[in-house]
Amino acid sequence: MNPIKPRPVAWALGSFLAISFVLCVLWDLIFPKGWQMYPAWQSLLPGFTWISWKDFFLGFFESFLYGFYASYAFILLYNLFARSAHDTQA
Numbered sequence: 001m002n003p004i005k006p007r008p009v010a011w012a013l014g015s016f017l018a019i020s021f022v023l024c025v026l027w028d029l030i031f032p033k034g035w036q037m038y039p040a041w042q043s044l045l046p047g048f049t050w051i052s053w054k055d056f057f058l059g060f061f062e063s064f065l066y067g068f069y070a071s072y073a074f075i076l077l078y079n080l081f082a083r084s085a086h087d088t089q090a
Contacts, residue, residue, distance in 0.1 A: 001086040006075040014067035021063040025056060 021041070028036045028051075038050045045062045048055050 001083060003079040003082070004075050006072050009075055010068045010071040013071040014064040017067035018060050018064040021059055025051065025059070 024037045024041065028038050041048055041059055042050065045059050048059045048062070
């Protein structure tokens with residue numbers, strides 16, 4: 001059994017969520033009220049309010065960290081259960 005290496009996946013998922021955050025901020029700046037997504041970010045990202053440079057970088061950093069955390073948690077659990085399943089089959 002070859003375990004999945006968490007570091008590349010963590011960087012990929014963290015980057016994906018950070019880029020998604022930037023795209024959502026741009027969406028909110030371009031489109032009118034009723035289509036905005038920042039209320040979701042306010043409830044998901046501690047300390048984030050709409051919008052200043054400080055809040056933008058805080059949201060960007062927190063989004064990246066959420067992706068990093070989620071990937072490490074998932075991959076570590078996946079590798080644990082995959083190893084366990086592989087050991088019981090052998």
